Amino acid sequence: MTTTTQPAPWEVLAGMLAEEADGVALEAYLDGLSDGDVVLAASRLEHEARTTLLAALDPDDAADLVEVLPETQVVQAMEELAPDDAARIVEGLPSNEQADLLGDLEEPEAEAILAEMKPGAALKLRRLAAYPDDVAGGLMATERLAYRPRRTVAEVVADLRLHAEQYKDYDIQYIYVLARLGRLLGVLRMRDLLLVPETTRVREIMLRDPDTVSPDVPLDELRRLFERHPYFGVPVVDERQRLLGVVHKSDVEEAVAERTERDFQRAQGVVSGEELRSMPLLLRARRRLGWLTINIVLNILAATVIAAHEDTLSAVIALAVFLPIISDMSGCSGNQAVAVTLRELSLGVIVPTEARRVWRKEIGVGLINGVLLGLLVALAAYAWKGNAWLGLVVGTAMAVNTVVAVSLGGTVPLILRRAGVDPALASGPLLTTVTDMLGFLLVLGLASLWLTRLLG
Amino acid sequence: MTTTTQPAPWEVLAGMLAEEADGVALEAYLDGLSDGDVVLAASRLEHEARTTLLAALDPDDAADLVEVLPETQVVQAMEELAPDDAARIVEGLPSNEQADLLGDLEEPEAEAILAEMKPGAALKLRRLAAYPDDVAGGLMATERLAYRPRRTVAEVVADLRLHAEQYKDYDIQYIYVLARLGRLLGVLRMRDLLLVPETTRVREIMLRDPDTVSPDVPLDELRRLFERHPYFGVPVVDERQRLLGVVHKSDVEEAVAERTERDFQRAQGVVSGEELRSMPLLLRARRRLGWLTINIVLNILAATVIAAHEDTLSAVIALAVFLPIISDMSGCSGNQAVAVTLRELSLGVIVPTEARRVWRKEIGVGLINGVLLGLLVALAAYAWKGNAWLGLVVGTAMAVNTVVAVSLGGTVPLILRRAGVDPALASGPLLTTVTDMLGFLLVLGLASLWLTRLLG
Numbered sequence: 014m015t016t017t018t019q020p021a022p023w024e025v026l027a028g029m030l031a032e033e034a035d036g037v038a039l040e041a042y043l044d045g046l047s048d049g050d051v052v053l054a055a056s057r058l059e060h061e062a063r064t065t066l067l068a069a070l071d072p073d074d075a076a077d078l079v080e081v082l083p084e085t086q087v088v089q090a091m092e093e094l095a096p097d098d099a100a101r102i103v104e105g106l107p108s109n110e111q112a113d114l115l116g117d118l119e120e121p122e123a124e125a126i127l128a129e130m131k132p133g134a135a136l137k138l139r140r141l142a143a144y145p146d147d148v149a150g151g152l153m154a155t156e157r158l159a160y161r162p163r164r165t166v167a168e169v170v171a172d173l174r175l176h177a178e179q180y181k182d183y184d185i186q187y188i189y190v191l192a193r194l195g196r197l198l199g200v201l202r203m204r205d206l207l208l209v210p211e212t213t214r215v216r217e218i219m220l221r222d223p224d225t226v227s228p229d230v231p232l233d234e235l236r237r238l239f240e241r242h243p244y245f246g247v248p249v250v251d252e253r254q255r256l257l258g259v260v261h262k263s264d265v266e267e268a269v270a271e272r273t274e275r276d277f278q279r280a281q282g283v284v285s286g287e288e289l290r291s292m293p294l295l296l297r298a299r300r301r302l303g304w305l306t307i308n309i310v311l312n313i314l315a316a317t318v319i320a321a322h323e324d325t326l327s328a329v330i331a332l333a334v335f336l337p338i339i340s341d342m343s344g345c346s347g348n349q350a351v352a353v354t355l356r357e358l359s360l361g362v363i364v365p366t367e368a369r370r371v372w373r374k375e376i377g378v379g380l381i382n383g384v385l386l387g388l389l390v391a392l393a394a395y396a397w398k399g400n401a402w403l404g405l406v407v408g409t410a411m412a413v414n415t416v417v418a419v420s421l422g423g424t425v426p427l428i429l430r431r432a433g434v435d436p437a438l439a440s441g442p443l444l445t446t447v448t449d450m451l452g453f454l455l456v457l458g459l460a461s462l463w464l465t466r467l468l469g
Numbered sequence: 470m471t472t473t474t475q476p477a478p479w480e481v482l483a484g485m486l487a488e489e490a491d492g493v494a495l496e497a498y499l500d501g502l503s504d505g506d507v508v509l510a511a512s513r514l515e516h517e518a519r520t521t522l523l524a525a526l527d528p529d530d531a532a533d534l535v536e537v538l539p540e541t542q543v544v545q546a547m548e549e550l551a552p553d554d555a556a557r558i559v560e561g562l563p564s565n566e567q568a569d570l571l572g573d574l575e576e577p578e579a580e581a582i583l584a585e586m587k588p589g590a591a592l593k594l595r596r597l598a599a600y601p602d603d604v605a606g607g608l609m610a611t612e613r614l615a616y617r618p619r620r621t622v623a624e625v626v627a628d629l630r631l632h633a634e635q636y637k638d639y640d641i642q643y644i645y646v647l648a649r650l651g652r653l654l655g656v657l658r659m660r661d662l663l664l665v666p667e668t669t670r671v672r673e674i675m676l677r678d679p680d681t682v683s684p685d686v687p688l689d690e691l692r693r694l695f696e697r698h699p700y701f702g703v704p705v706v707d708e709r710q711r712l713l714g715v716v717h718k719s720d721v722e723e724a725v726a727e728r729t730e731r732d733f734q735r736a737q738g739v740v741s742g743e744e745l746r747s748m749p750l751l752l753r754a755r756r757r758l759g760w761l762t763i764n765i766v767l768n769i770l771a772a773t774v775i776a777a778h779e780d781t782l783s784a785v786i787a788l789a790v791f792l793p794i795i796s797d798m799s800g801c802s803g804n805q806a807v808a809v810t811l812r813e814l815s816l817g818v819i820v821p822t823e824a825r826r827v828w829r830k831e832i833g834v835g836l837i838n839g840v841l842l843g844l845l846v847a848l849a850a851y852a853w854k855g856n857a858w859l860g861l862v863v864g865t866a867m868a869v870n871t872v873v874a875v876s877l878g879g880t881v882p883l884i885l886r887r888a889g890v891d892p893a894l895a896s897g898p899l900l901t902t903v904t905d906m907l908g909f910l911l912v913l914g915l916a917s918l919w920l921t922r923l924l925g
Contacts, residue, residue, distance in 0.1 A: 018916060046695040046696050047855060048689075048690065048696075048697050049689075049690060051693075051697065051819055052693060052816070052817040052818060053818065053820070054816065055816070056816075056817075056818040074742065077697050077698070077699075078697070080696045080697060081693055081696045081697045081817075083816050083818060083906065109728040143550060143580045170592060170663045170664070173660055173663055173664060174663075174664045176665065180660075185660065186642065191742060203659050203660055203663075204629055204636075204641065204659055207629055207630075207659075207662060208626070208629060208630045208633060218647060233505075234503075234504065234505060235865040237505060237507075237508060237537055238504050238539045239719075240504075241504050241507065241533050241534070241537045242533065243533075243720070251704065261719075262719040263695075263701070263717075263718040263719035263722050264724075265724040266719050266722030266723040266726055267725075269722075269723075269726040270722055270725040270726035270729055273726055273729040273730050273733060274729050274812065274815065275727060276733065276813070277732065277733045277736070277808065278808050278812060280733070280736075280737070281736070281804045281805060281807060282801055282804050282805040282808065283807035283808045283809060283812070285803055288809050288812070289809075289812075289813060289816075289818060290809065290813065290819070290826075290827065290830040290831075291818070294830075294833045294834065294837070295837070297834050298833070298834045298838050300836040301802070301805050301834060301838060302837075302838050302841060302842075304801070304805070305798065305801055305802060305805075305838060305842060306845075308797070308798065308801045309794070309798055309842060309846065312793070312794045312797050312798060313794065313846075313849055315793070316790045316791070316793060316794055319789060319790045319793070320787075320790050320853065321654065323786055323787070324791075326786055326789055327783065327786040329780055330779055330786070330789075331776075331779070333775060333782055333786075333789035333792065334772045334775045334776050334779075335772070336789065336792065336793050337768070337771070337792055337793045337909075338638065338765070338768045338769060338772055339794045340793045340796070340797065341764070341768050341796065341797075341800075341901065341905075342761065342764065342765055342768060344797075345738055345760070345761055345764045346757075346761060348737045348738050349737060349738040349739055349757050349760065349761075351737060352679065352733065352734050352737035352738065352739045353739060353744050353745075353746065354737070355733070356730065356734060356743065356744070357746065359730065360508070360512075360539050360745075361505055361508040361509065361512075361537075362508060362509065362512040362513070362539060362745060362747070363746070364509070370746075371746065373744040374750075375746075377750045377754070378753050378754045378757060381750070381751070381754040381758075382754050382757060382758050385758060386758075386761060387767060389762075389765060390765065390769075393769055397776065402491070445797065449797075453793075464534045
């Protein structure tokens with residue numbers, strides 16, 4: 014029996030690029046694929062081929078493709094493309110994604126691309142790129158429809174008709190009404206235009222004093238705003254109420270999803286930015302090694318506690334069996350507390366100043382679970398060696414260390430957040446090192462103290 | 470110096486509720502707070518007080534509040550409210566959130582609430598709640614505007630005007646054109662209505678054969694669709710092309726964010742659903758203990774390997790110092806590989822069947838980093854004890870175990886995913902147990918083998 018294997022989409026695409034297929038043929042092929050296959054095909058190409066593909070496609074199609082590709086691949090392609098090709102693709106992206114992308118590029122490449130854009134657009138983009146990614150200014154789109162208050166519905170409709178092509182990708186739920194100098198007076202919904210006579214002026218139907226945010230409002234606050242109010246977008250204004258842009262609900266949700274994924278990656282030790290297995294081997298190994306080196310140094314540091322108690326350990330060799338258990342279980346208990354704190358921060362039910370409150374809430378859990386885990390490990394020790402004092406040593410160490418682990422796990426993320434350090438990144442190693450050292454010290458210290466009984 | 474402390478918002482709110490303030494006063498107070506303070510105030514109340522608050526507010530205001538509260542608090546309040554009060558609040562939520570909430574309630578409570586709703590609405594909601602949360606059917610909203618193809622723009626506008634109040638919370642970017650039996654013929658954008666004469670029939674301006682999805686399309690595919698195409702919503706149709714609802718981009722992004730947060734919590738050992746520190750102490754301790762018990766059993770299992778080599782260990786006590794290091798570092802290396810796999814799955818650049826491809830990519834990283842970490846720990850051992858054989862034992866164990874850890878870390882999530890097990894939940898303990906056992910076996914096995922040299 015023979016099976017004829019269909020070539021995979023990335024093989025077909027690579028073949029087309031090798032034969033210098035034109036942009037129309039390439040787009041036609043991509044259009045025939047599912048969105049999932051488009052990602053697989055384009056992300057699996059060699060990076061030179063991916064750059065060739067983006068250059069060959071119509072800039073708008075290339076921009077659509079850029080939005081599904083992993084960020085690191087996009088950045089590499091943008092830096093390899095001719096600046097004018099890159100500029101045309103950037104112009105095809107929504108303004109907030111333009112700014113994100115420019116911010117990810119190396120300075121000279123970003124400048125080269127900006128130099129190829131229209132001066133007005135480049136200036137606007139520079140301003141946008143100056144905002145951090147996770148505040149209203151960095152999330153807002155500058156595409157919006159705005160009219161003066163004296164405009165009539167007929168005039169607005171005529172403008173929409175005239176610029177239909179240009180506005181086609183705008184998310185126009187809302188139309189903004191601006192006074193001179195761009196000061197925001199009010200807002201109206203697209204459909205409000207349908208419900209009134211054509212001679213009505215927009216100021217007569219606009220909602221006055223709409224909710225607005227300033228450009229420095231953080232992501233979590235925006236998320237709560239959209240959860241509590243049925244808006245699809247909220248205008249961003251400066252201190253003089255001038256309209257700067259619009260933050261859309263979907264962009265806020267997308268940014269939350271990305272931040273959570275980044276936190277997850279960092280907590281798991283992927284800390285030097287996104288890793289893809291399509292990246293060069295040495296780069297991947299080197300990036301992971303940074304994190305591993307920090308951890309092995311911290312581990313060796315913790316192990317010095319064991320080294321300092323070699324005599325006790327050689328007297329009661331059974332203790333060595335329990336050291337990794339105590340170390341790992343403190344990590345488990347501590348990580349749970351870290352996770353609950355990060356979740357409560359994200360939900361907004363605690364604020365970073367409440368370490369004391371969190372600590373009081375953790376102590377109880379630590380005591381209950383510490384005693385139970387301590388009993389369990391004490392029983393295991395007693396069952397194994399028949400020595401109650403061995404059980405007492407490892408059980409006590411486990412119980413005390415659990416209380417310390419949950420206390421630190423609950424509060425350290427808050428303290429790190431207040432100190433401006435990423436809690437997802439630093440909580441783990443900090444916690445593990447402290448609880449390892451303390452755990453080893455408890456087991457071996459208590460054993461030294463009761464050595465005669467342990468040997469009895 | 471005395472400081473007069475302003476009472477916190479939750480204290481004010483609790484005070485108002487204790488004095489049986491009416492819904493208008495309560496809403497007025499909440500309206501004066503920032504969205505962040507609303508969450509803090511409402512989430513900190515005793516749960517009876519929170520239920521009282523939701524019952525006192527106008528149902529639409531209560532629904533807005535429900536959307537910012539943590540899910541577990543909402544579920545508890547809904548189960549405590551009188552079913553008719555709960556039903557009015559549920560009706561104030563968007564349809565997809567109605568279904569999510571009903572799905573989270575206990576069966577009898579959900580039935581009691583459904584019984585208080587209009588039969589048509591209840592039937593619709595039952596159908597929606599039958600879909601899993603993370604497919605198009607579970608994410609879609611059923612609120613949508615739909616007209617027959619022969620309707621004119623004037624008729625559509627008249628309908629919009631007539632039902633302006635009912636439609637006010639709809640996300641109406643699109644108007645759907647339906648044939649008999651609800652078959653989807655086309656779609657038009659709200660603003661298209663503005664750009665044509667009033668006598669135009671909608672079939673003349675609709676976009677025919679729009680992109681649609683079936684109700685079982687999964688979340689990741691929807692995410693890619695919205696990344697690649699500039700849609701704000703996509704219609705969901707059944708196998709006969711009948712329109713079932715609309716999936717909005719913002720709901721997809723929100724679901725992705727929630728799923729990632731849940732994955733993060735599970736990977737950190739919070740596995741029995743959302744924990745809030747406002748929950749009862751015993752419940753919190755018990756929930757965390759489940760995970761800890763599994764882990765301590767696995768840890769004891771791994772430690773039996775050490776117990777089996779007590780003789781070797783008592784001959785070369787220095788080995789005990791390295792056991793926790795090997796155990797912890799394998800966890801670190803393995804977790805990095807797990808994280809990269811989960812990220813690649815989420816980006817869509819690998820599919821779950823590609824374990825072999827991932828493994829080939831991990832081997833190289835494992836070899837490079839294993840050798841380097843092995844060298845480092847070997848040097849530390851040699852520097853400490855001056856015995857090259859000790860360095861060789863712990864270095865070799867570290868190197869081999871790192872290769873195994875990244876191989877398992879990279880592939881296990883894919884294998885679990887294919888087996889229908891949550892990889893974020895199960896990868897960690899599985900990985901740690903296997904690499905702990907192997908690491909201990911390598912250190913102590915090699916040491917037994919070279920025992921004379923170690924003692925030499």
